[in-house]
Amino acid sequence: MNQFLVFVKKECLHIWRDRRTLFILIWMPVVQIILYGFALTNEVKNANIAILDQSKDQATLAISNEIAASRYFHLIKTLYSFKDIAATFREGKTRLVIAFPVNFQNDLLHTNHAQIQIIADASDPNTANMLTNYASAIINDYQQSLLKNEQLPYTIKTEVRMFYNPELKGAYNFVPGVMALVLMIVCAMMTSIAIVREKEMGTMEVILVSPLKPFRIIIAKTIPYLLVSVLNIACILLLGVYVLDVPIAGSLWLLIAESILFTITSLSLGILISNSVRTQQAAMFTSMMSLFLPTLLFSGFLFPVENMPYALQVISNIVPAKWYYIIVKEVMIKGLGFGAVWKETSVLLLMTFLLLAISIKQFKIRLS
Amino acid sequence: MAEVVVEHIKKTYKIKKETFTALSDISFSVDAGEIFGIIGPDGAGKTSLFRILTTLLLADSGKATVMGLDVVKQYKEIRRSIGYMPGKFSLYSDLTVQENLEFFATIFNTTIEANYGLVKDIYSQIEPFKKRKSGQLSGGMKQKLALSCALIHKPTVLFLDEPTTGVDAVSRKELWEMLHRLKRDGITILISTPYMDEAGLCDRVALFQKGRILSINTPKGIIKNYAYPLWAVKAVEMYQLMNAILKEPSVESCYLFGQYTHVAFKNRGGEQAILEDIIKRGTYTQVEYHPIEANIEDCFMSLMKD
Numbered sequence: 001m002n003q004f005l006v007f008v009k010k011e012c013l014h015i016w017r018d019r020r021t022l023f024i025l026i027w028m029p030v031v032q033i034i035l036y037g038f039a040l041t042n043e044v045k046n047a048n049i050a051i052l053d054q055s056k057d058q059a060t061l062a063i064s065n066e067i068a069a070s071r072y073f074h075l076i077k078t079l080y081s082f083k084d085i086a087a088t089f090r091e092g093k094t095r096l097v098i099a100f101p102v103n104f105q106n107d108l109l110h111t112n113h114a115q116i117q118i119i120a121d122a123s124d125p126n127t128a129n130m131l132t133n134y135a136s137a138i139i140n141d142y143q144q145s146l147l148k149n150e151q152l153p154y155t156i157k158t159e160v161r162m163f164y165n166p167e168l169k170g171a172y173n174f175v176p177g178v179m180a181l182v183l184m185i186v187c188a189m190m191t192s193i194a195i196v197r198e199k200e201m202g203t204m205e206v207i208l209v210s211p212l213k214p215f216r217i218i219i220a221k222t223i224p225y226l227l228v229s230v231l232n233i234a235c236i237l238l239l240g241v242y243v244l245d246v247p248i249a250g251s252l253w254l255l256i257a258e259s260i261l262f263t264i265t266s267l268s269l270g271i272l273i274s275n276s277v278r279t280q281q282a283a284m285f286t287s288m289m290s291l292f293l294p295t296l297l298f299s300g301f302l303f304p305v306e307n308m309p310y311a312l313q314v315i316s317n318i319v320p321a322k323w324y325y326i327i328v329k330e331v332m333i334k335g336l337g338f339g340a341v342w343k344e345t346s347v348l349l350l351m352t353f354l355l356l357a358i359s360i361k362q363f364k365i366r367l368s
Numbered sequence: 369m370a371e372v373v374v375e376h377i378k379k380t381y382k383i384k385k386e387t388f389t390a391l392s393d394i395s396f397s398v399d400a401g402e403i404f405g406i407i408g409p410d411g412a413g414k415t416s417l418f419r420i421l422t423t424l425l426l427a428d429s430g431k432a433t434v435m436g437l438d439v440v441k442q443y444k445e446i447r448r449s450i451g452y453m454p455g456k457f458s459l460y461s462d463l464t465v466q467e468n469l470e471f472f473a474t475i476f477n478t479t480i481e482a483n484y485g486l487v488k489d490i491y492s493q494i495e496p497f498k499k500r501k502s503g504q505l506s507g508g509m510k511q512k513l514a515l516s517c518a519l520i521h522k523p524t525v526l527f528l529d530e531p532t533t534g535v536d537a538v539s540r541k542e543l544w545e546m547l548h549r550l551k552r553d554g555i556t557i558l559i560s561t562p563y564m565d566e567a568g569l570c571d572r573v574a575l576f577q578k579g580r581i582l583s584i585n586t587p588k589g590i591i592k593n594y595a596y597p598l599w600a601v602k603a604v605e606m607y608q609l610m611n612a613i614l615k616e617p618s619v620e621s622c623y624l625f626g627q628y629t630h631v632a633f634k635n636r637g638g639e640q641a642i643l644e645d646i647i648k649r650g651t652y653t654q655v656e657y658h659p660i661e662a663n664i665e666d667c668f669m670s671l672m673k674d
Binding site: 002003006007010013014017018201202203205206207208209210211212365366367 | 419422423424425426443444447448450452454456457458459460461462463467470471472474475476477501517518
């Protein structure tokens with residue numbers, strides 16, 4: 001036991017003495033949370049638009065004002081002819097042009113049939129889609145207001161309620177995502193580097209020729225990173241709750257327990273990687289390619305897994321982060337209990353046992 | 369009793385489809401309490417041999433035992449009671465001197481205090497720097513620390529892979545003095561070195577070259593087996609003189625050795641006359657020549673030629 005503890009102490013000293021890496025380990029989650037929280041968001045605000053108004057009547061002015069006043073749009077230009085539209089888009093600043101034909105109000109009131117053209121820069125299709133939806137909604141609102149005093153015979157009104165996230169905040173989605181990402185990097189990448197460093201420095205040669213059991217070497221190397229990860233989890237949760245206003249709807253202890261389970265899964269992955277590479281660079285590269293990217297792409301945090309081709313959906317199942325991401329969303333955002341996540345938890349457990357078994361079996365008791 | 373027995377060990381490496389033989393059919397044995405030197409140039413296979421004996425590497429074929437334990441099957445028992453100091457500095461450079469020693473003491477289930485007497489001579493020299501990180505030590509101090517770490521658990525057999533490479537003359541001398549004290553404590557020591565002059569400090573030496581053993585003997589025995597009469601020659605025009613000597617058919621070999629050229633003759637008798645004859649034929653200044661006793665390096669040179 002003493003041997004084991006001294007190894008853990010040594011490992012902690014390595015981390016503690018390497019201040020630069022420690023700094024990165026502690027600050028990375030903080031910076032990521034703040035970046036995703038305030039800078040990298042896929043909500044559209046203040047998109048630049050231009051208006052081409054050929055009728056300049058009461059109706060078009062009212063609609064233009066509504067649009068310009070909305071927080072989604074920012075009117076930067078007034079156009080005077082259709083020819084200007086293409087030129088405006090080519091400048092690249094304008095995302096959307098709203099064009100009113102001549103006699104708009106006349107047509108609306110007398111023929112009951114008026115047209116507005118909404119032209120979007122679809123080089124970014126998602127944004128274009130969102131902006132046209134927002135604009136259409138504003139125009140519909142105006143139309144409703146015209147009918148305020150008249151009774152329509154049949155109307156269907158949609159009452160929309162956004163469950164779990166009434167304000168449609170992006171933070172509800174990326175806090176779980178960042179948790180998965182950070183734990184994956186800290187645990188898997190750092191452990192694999194830590195083990196490979198001993199090989200590279202030649203110290204592995206000396207500790208192999210000692211009574212230490214390989215199993216204990218592995219476990220001792222992972223424990224300090226487990227501690228750092230717990231610190232990271234605490235950091236992310238505190239920032240999420242107090243800075244980004246993402247509540248922890250479910251049990252905090254369940255969330256922490258699941259996080260520790262995922263941490264252990266990532267640690268086992270790190271050990272597995274370290275078994276098969278020889279240099280720290282290779283360990284870093286392998287972790288990046290086999291962990292960071294799949295976590296980013298297949299966890300469902302940036303791109304919904306349901307939208308992927310079937311083959312990729314199948315692949316996403318072997319990415320541990322996907323299961324953890326689901327668990328965090330269920331527990332943290334939806335406030336569900338263990339009953340809702342036992343399947344995902346079992347998948348993670350199974351993965352962990354498998355990975356640990358393979359990496360301990362594969363651990364080289366000799367120099368290859 | 370033989371503490372280390374090596375029988376027909378073979379080891380080859382494959383580097384880009386090319387097979388490279390590190391050890392070809394090596395056999396020898398080391399007695400308990402002996403200082404056994406493995407002497408050979410770089411690439412002779414010394415490190416491979418040490419790694420096989422310290423259970424770090426598997427041989428392609430052959431058998432080896434350390435303290436009667438098989439290096440393949442009983443590697444766990446061997447690891448418990450040997451000390452190994454690799455050729456490359458293999459301590460934690462971000463830990464201090466004391467932390468390193470404590471770490472290695474603890475993983476071998478002992479404490480610095482328990483075996484302090486064993487490492488005292490050498491560790492006391494680096495003790496003033498015990499709070500310094502081992503990466504900031506000088507080359508010699510690093511080796512002393514590494515040796516202390518390899519010794520702290522009082523191993524039965526000590527494997528030292530080139531402990532004196534890159535170490536100054538004074539530290540080398542101290543290291544050898546310490547090895548002789550350890551020998552008195554009953555520790556068997558296998559030491560490899562590329563320096564021929566250290567061979568004389570071992571009880572027995574094996575001369576290695578290209579994975580083969582050229583000779584195993586006591587240092588005296590190796591010198592005694594040297595068959596040729598040997599002379600040392602010196603002149604200002606050394607290069608011309610060497611060329612002239614090499615043309616002489618009765619000369620076995622001729623090579624530079626420090627300030628002198630060593631000349632080995634094929635047959636005993638008349639060497640002085642031959643040398644004088646060569647010198648007369650050219651114009652050499654400040655010529656000096658006298659017969660000498662062969663040293664280990666001369667023996668190695670001649671063995672290498674055979």
